[in-house]
Amino acid sequence: MSLSIENLYFSYNSAPVLKGVSFSADYGELIYILGPNGVGKSTLFRCILGQLKSSRGNILISGKSISDYSIAELAKEVAYIPQSYKPTFNYSVLQTVTMGRTVYMPLFASPSDSDYEKSREVLEKLGISDLAERGVTEISGGERQLVLIARALVQDAKILIMDEPTSNLDYGNQLRIQNKMRHLSEEGMLVIQSSHNPQNALQFADRVIAMYDGMNVASGKPGEVINPNLMEQLYSLKVEVRDGQLIPFLT
Amino acid sequence: MKLFPKKKDISGRAADAADHFPKKKIHKRLLILVGLFCLIFLISFSIGRFFVPPSQVVRILFSRVLPLQPIWEQNQEIVVLNVRFPRIIAAALVGMSLSVAGSVYQGMFNNPMVSPKILGSSAGAAFGAALGIFMGMNGFGISAAAFITGTIAVFATVSIAGRYRSNPTLGLILAGIMISTLFTAGTSFIKLVADPTDELPAITYWLMGSLAGVRNSDLPFLVPTVFISIIPLVLMRWRLNVITVGDDEARALGVDTKKLRMIVILCATLMTAACVAISGLIGWVGLVIPHFSRKLVGCDYSYLLPASMLVGGGFLIFVDDLARTATTVEIPIGILTAFVGAPFFLYMIVEKGGNK
Numbered sequence: 001m002s003l004s005i006e007n008l009y010f011s012y013n014s015a016p017v018l019k020g021v022s023f024s025a026d027y028g029e030l031i032y033i034l035g036p037n038g039v040g041k042s043t044l045f046r047c048i049l050g051q052l053k054s055s056r057g058n059i060l061i062s063g064k065s066i067s068d069y070s071i072a073e074l075a076k077e078v079a080y081i082p083q084s085y086k087p088t089f090n091y092s093v094l095q096t097v098t099m100g101r102t103v104y105m106p107l108f109a110s111p112s113d114s115d116y117e118k119s120r121e122v123l124e125k126l127g128i129s130d131l132a133e134r135g136v137t138e139i140s141g142g143e144r145q146l147v148l149i150a151r152a153l154v155q156d157a158k159i160l161i162m163d164e165p166t167s168n169l170d171y172g173n174q175l176r177i178q179n180k181m182r183h184l185s186e187e188g189m190l191v192i193q194s195s196h197n198p199q200n201a202l203q204f205a206d207r208v209i210a211m212y213d214g215m216n217v218a219s220g221k222p223g224e225v226i227n228p229n230l231m232e233q234l235y236s237l238k239v240e241v242r243d244g245q246l247i248p249f250l251t
Numbered sequence: 252m253k254l255f256p257k258k259k260d261i262s263g264r265a266a267d268a269a270d271h272f273p274k275k276k277i278h279k280r281l282l283i284l285v286g287l288f289c290l291i292f293l294i295s296f297s298i299g300r301f302f303v304p305p306s307q308v309v310r311i312l313f314s315r316v317l318p319l320q321p322i323w324e325q326n327q328e329i330v331v332l333n334v335r336f337p338r339i340i341a342a343a344l345v346g347m348s349l350s351v352a353g354s355v356y357q358g359m360f361n362n363p364m365v366s367p368k369i370l371g372s373s374a375g376a377a378f379g380a381a382l383g384i385f386m387g388m389n390g391f392g393i394s395a396a397a398f399i400t401g402t403i404a405v406f407a408t409v410s411i412a413g414r415y416r417s418n419p420t421l422g423l424i425l426a427g428i429m430i431s432t433l434f435t436a437g438t439s440f441i442k443l444v445a446d447p448t449d450e451l452p453a454i455t456y457w458l459m460g461s462l463a464g465v466r467n468s469d470l471p472f473l474v475p476t477v478f479i480s481i482i483p484l485v486l487m488r489w490r491l492n493v494i495t496v497g498d499d500e501a502r503a504l505g506v507d508t509k510k511l512r513m514i515v516i517l518c519a520t521l522m523t524a525a526c527v528a529i530s531g532l533i534g535w536v537g538l539v540i541p542h543f544s545r546k547l548v549g550c551d552y553s554y555l556l557p558a559s560m561l562v563g564g565g566f567l568i569f570v571d572d573l574a575r576t577a578t579t580v581e582i583p584i585g586i587l588t589a590f591v592g593a594p595f596f597l598y599m600i601v602e603k604g605g606n607k
Contacts, residue, residue, distance in 0.1 A: 012417070049503050075505030082500060088361050089495050089550040092271040099493045103505025108486040110553060135271040155504065 001060075002027050002190055003048075003159060008057035010043055017043045019214035020057070025192065025207075027158055030185035032201035032222070033194045035211035036234055041194040044211075045161050048192075050074050061159070075103040079152035081162040085144050090135040093128075093147050094119055100154035115154075122150045126180070142173030149180065160184065162193035166200075178204045198226050199246050210234060272549035280547050281554065284561040291565045295339050295572050296331050303327050333467060341465040342571040343564035344477045345526040346536055350563025352519035353537030354544065354555055355484055358495040359515055360420050367523045367537040370423060370516065374431035374438070375404025376527040381441040381454045390464060393457070394528040401524035404430050409516060419512070420498060460531035460585030462571050469529050480522040481560075483514060488552035491515070495550070533585045535592030536563055542599060 004024040010017050017040045025031055033041050046052040048059055050066050059066045061077050069077070079100070087096070094116065101115040123129040128146050131139055136147060145165060152160055162181070166174040174197075182204050185191045195201055201208050201222050208225040210218040212234055218225045226246070231239045238249040296308040303311075307323045311331045314321065321328070352367035360369070368374065379400030383393035408426045415422030438454075445451045484491065490511055494501045501508050527533075544558040567584075570591060574584045 046499070049499070051499055051502060071502055071507050072505045075503060078503070080500065080503035085496075087496065088363060089358065089545070090271070091492065091495075091550055095492065095551060099496065099504055102490065102493050105489065107490070110489040133271050133273070138271075151504075 001025065002062055003192075004058075004060040005044075005048070006058045006060070008044070008047060008054050008059065010040075010047055010052060010054045012043075016055075017214055018047070018054070021211070021214070021216050022057075023209055023216055023219055025190055027190045028185055028188050029190050030182060030204060030206045031190075031192045031209060032205040032207075033192065033209050033211060034196075034198055034201060034226075034234060035194075039211045040214045041211060042163055045080075045163055045192075045194065048161055049078060049080055072103050075155065075157065077157050078159045078161060079155040079157040081145075081148045081152050081160065081165050083164045084141065084168045085136075085148050087136050090137045092132070093123070093134050093136055093139065094132040096136045096147055097123060097150045097154055100151040103155065118154050119150070122153045125153075126150055142169050142177070145169060145173070145177055146180075149177070153184075158189055160189050160191045162191065164194050164196060167196060174200070198231065202226055202241075202244055202246065272551075277548045277554050281557060281561070284547070284558060284565075288561045288565040291568050292339065292343065295568050296335050298572055298576055299330070299335065300576070301326075301330050303331055307331075337465045337467045337470055338462050338571060338575075339568055340470060341462050341473060341529060342568045344473055345462070345530045345533060346540070346563035346565070346567025347481070347560040348477050348522040348526045348563075349533065349537040349567075350540035350544070350559040351481055351484060351556060352523045354541035354552075354559045355491055355515050355519055356537075357541055358491055358550075358552070359512060360424065361495055361497055363542065364538070365424075366534075367519060368431070368534075370408045370427040370520070371404035371430035371434060372401040372520055372523050373527060373532055374434040376401030376524060377458055377532060378404075378434040378437045378441070380457050380528075380531070381438045381445075384450055384453045384457065385441050385445050394469070398524045398528035400434070401527055402520055404434055405516065405520040405524075409513075418498075419509070423512075456583065457531045458585075459583030460533040460588075461574070461581065461583050462530050463575070463581050465529060473525055473529055476525040477522050480518040480525075481556075484518050484552075485556055487511070487514070488556060491552040492550075531583075531585065533567070533588055535588045535596070536567060539592045539596050539599075540566060542596070546599070 001024040006022055008018050008021040021040075021044060033044070035041055043052065047054050048066070050069065050071065053067070061069070066074060097119040098111045098115055101111055101118065105111065105115070120129060120132060123132055126146050126149065128143060128150070131143060131147070136144065139147070166177050169177065178200050181191050181193065185206065205222045207220065208218070208222045209216050210225060210230055217233065218230055223244070227241060228239050231237055231246070240247045240249070293305060293308060296312070297303050297305050307327055308331055310319055311323055311328050313319060349367055353365070356365045356367060356369055357363050376397040379396035379398070380393050382400070383396035388396065408423060408430045411426040411430070412419065412422035415425070442451060442454055445454060490506055493504055493506050494508060494511055496504070498508050540563040541555070541559055544555055544562050547562070548554040548558045570587050571584055574582045574587055
């Protein structure tokens with residue numbers, strides 16, 4: 001297994017946020033993590049990225065605990081795409097993407113021509129090569145999210161962690177990005193994203209992991225996991241699933 | 252198929268709005284900055300109450316390295332080499348240091364409103380200088396005290412912030428504000444108990460900043476300190492770019508942000524403390540110059556660092572020229588940088604808002 005999470009506990013102060021999360025995942029999977037606000041999805045991600053240290057349990061990447069990885073070693077395994085990117089400084093898109101190559105550069109080095117070349121290839125692949133010289137504060141939110149994906153791709157990590165990557169995007173861009181994730185997992189990456197959209201999960205996920213109260217309460221194929229009982233538990237909402245569509249009952 | 256079909260442009264702005272800072276343009280601008288800097292640097296030796304013709308200035312300066320026939324007057328040489336030389340060099344170095352420190356701090360804190368004094372170095376140095384004056388130290392003693400307390404203040408800020416783990420940059424800012432407040436209170440207390448006939452004016456004058464007291468003997472300390480602290484920042488210029496995306500993201504990109512932050516703070520503190528110890532408090536340079544430089548060459552530190560050095564150095568030489576020539580009495584340079592800096596900053600904000 002490329003990523004195993006074993007009985008993970010974490011608490012910020014005294015109240016535990018994660019209370020025994022366990023699952024494992026393999027390359028080539030597209031995993032959606034569903035759960036209500038504040039259930040610990042972001043905390044789980046920050047643990048996987050090595051930003052937070054769990055109080056109990058273990059996270060293994062390729063069989064090795066992440067506490068044994070250096071920051072640079074971990075960055076070669078796991079790339080991260082935040083919910084949104086609101087840059088303060090107006091770097092060009094090409095420069096922003098090339099920041100993903102930093103882990104392969106010595107401390108005092110600047111990007112080489114081949115680093116920029118790699119960035120241009122990825123931009124080409126994502127269909128945004130005409131943005132390369134634009135300022136990253138001057139492009140739209142959907143374009144910026146693609147730039148972040150490009151930045152993660154040049155990092156050459158095989159695990160991609162995404163924290164609600166499309167929650168700030170319009171309907172069309174949401175689906176385009178989700179579809180892109182689908183392609184990336186088909187190319188052999190392990191893509192794990194948190195989502196507030198069970199409908200997207202039904203449509204795109206290989207596997208859904210549901211989190212509630214700091215634990216994973218269900219895991220499996222989206223068609224099996226996303227059922228009225230679970231939706232009621234997670235969101236206190238009565239729904240019906242008909243032909244792969246979620247239909248909520250609202251009063 | 253294009254994932255994002257190019258939007259039709261209705262604002263009148265070309266759809267692929269001009270390349271974002273093309274390299275040629277940046278190189279040209281840097282060359283112009285070098286030219287302007289050299290011009291201001293040389294002209295400043297001529298102007299003053301005692302005018303020295305530029306041709307003589309060049310001859311006198313080169314006479315130190317080339318065997319030239321002395322066809323200038325003795326007092327011209329004294330003015331150029333002993334009076335103006337240390338002042339102009341110090342102005343250039345102080346301007347460079349404050350601007351470089353400001354530009355790296357703004358990136359590191361991901362906040363364009365940050366200036367070099369954010370971690371308490373200025374407040375600490377002011378306290379040291381006030382204490383030195385109060386205890387009747389000589390000029391060297393006062394500078395040393397300012398340097399030491401400035402460094403101690405930053406050290407205190409960093410160690411307190413280390414206990415605030417959830418958001419290290421916010422921790423630094425909060426601790427910096429508190430440490431600054433403490434040292435400022437200490438300075439106020441010294442002013443309260445200082446002798447109002449000589450010590451109090453000396454403290455007040457020091458706090459306004461001035462390069463009038465710089466001597467050639469200050470340079471062997473100032474020059475190496477500034478260069479030793481600028482070099483690591485220049486070498487790490489790409490990582491300085493990466494850290495502007497924020498702590499968590501930079502870490503996920505493989506940057507050891509904690510280590511990088513410590514190196515940046517160490518370098519910035521060394522050079523600003525060395526400068527403040529010699530010049531007193533000079534505000535606004537570290538905030539305004541990085542902004543202006545970013546407008547000229549963009550935010551890539553490969554260009555932003557040299558641009559900040561040239562603009563900051565040139566600007567402070569120019570303002571110091573004003574300080575010593577504008578009126579019959581010397582005007583403290585800190586007052587002038589505020590008079591020039593604040594309106595300029597307002598202009599940039601208004602102009603930026605107008606664009607959008």
